[in-house]
Amino acid sequence: MTTAAMAPPLDAGVLDLMVEAKRPVADGVVELVLHAPQPLPAWSPGAHLDLVLADDLVRSYSLCGDPDDRHRYRVAVLREPAGRGGSAHVHDTMRAGDTVRAAPPANHFALVDAPRYQFIAGGIGITPLLAMIRAVEARGSAWSLLYGGRRLASMAYRDELERLGDQVRIQPEDTAGRLDLAAVLEPVRAGTLVYACGPEALLSAVEERMSAWPQGSLHLERFAAAGTAHRDDDSAFEVVFARSGISATVPPGVSILDVATDCGVFVPRSCSEGICGTCETEVIEGEADHRDSVLTPEDREAGSFMPCVSRCSSGRLVIDL
Secondary structure (H helix, E strand, O other): OOOOOOOOOOOOOOEEEEEEEEEEEEOOEEEEEEEOOOOOOOOOOOOEEEEEEEOOEEEEEEEOOOOOOOOEEEEEEEOOOOOOOHHHHHHHOOOOOOEEEEOOOEOOOOOOOOOEEEEEEEHHHHHHHHHHHHHHHHOOOEEEEEEEEOOHHHOOOHHHHHOOOOOEEEEEHHHHOOOOHHHHHOOOOOOEEEEEEEOHHHHHHHHHHOOOOOOOOEEEEEOOOOOOOOOOOOOOEEEEEOOOOEEEEEOOOOOHHHHHHHOOOOOOOOOOOOOOOOOOEEEEEOOEEOOOOOOOHHHHHOOEEOOOOOEEOOOEEEEOO
16 A cells, blocks of 8 residues: 655745635534645634734634544634624635634633543534544544533534434523523533533533532633633732843733733734633743633643733732743
């Protein structure tokens, strides 16, 4: 048997992708299949992709395709009428044949090995869970999915999920009511990891139901920040961008990310709400006041830091920018 030599991978910093296909997968949800002739960077279930939709418009979308397909990425985008323009651009402007730039995939919602999994999705929150479900199904792990949405027609990828059998429960709220979280989260089940993604009301309810579960049992990915970036008692502090050799004052009500931009220090950004992980950097010195909704306690202990929302509680913060 002979094998063809693979083309070299794309530049590690920027990916140039073509929209191979665009199709509706539910009411208000379109899927993009993004293609490249060269092998694309590998990704694992739970990863997201930052798409550069315009010069100042970068948005993160969960990868929901096949990690083994090294020439295609698949994402699904919900139209958000009250959004900041990203979903409208995808729905109204992007077409098959268009090109789009992206950063390599990143993962702050990684799938951890466990004997059993409970997946909980609300609306477009199904997207990061799709690849997870395929992965655990392929290796024979025990799992189940509770998937809620406002209406059946608005729930993406129902056809794929329904083929997986009675491990999947699809529950539209308008005909079947809200998800019965107690049925899947009570009593505590040792050895089970819970992965949940969806609107904040759902995730808060999951957290409340799991207050007695062992630490580390729950893994969340949020659409919106759980906390408040700016508080009335915030005070100014000094930030030092170590690699750039620049020091600046961060006043109350202003983010480190915005100060960096004003100082000419480039930091990639997307959500600016502490939920996507795009702007992640490292604390070199000082005491961080973490306000993001993406880093784990272990990440924070290791020095990871989100300058879009987090601040400093020691008067001076040195970060790796």
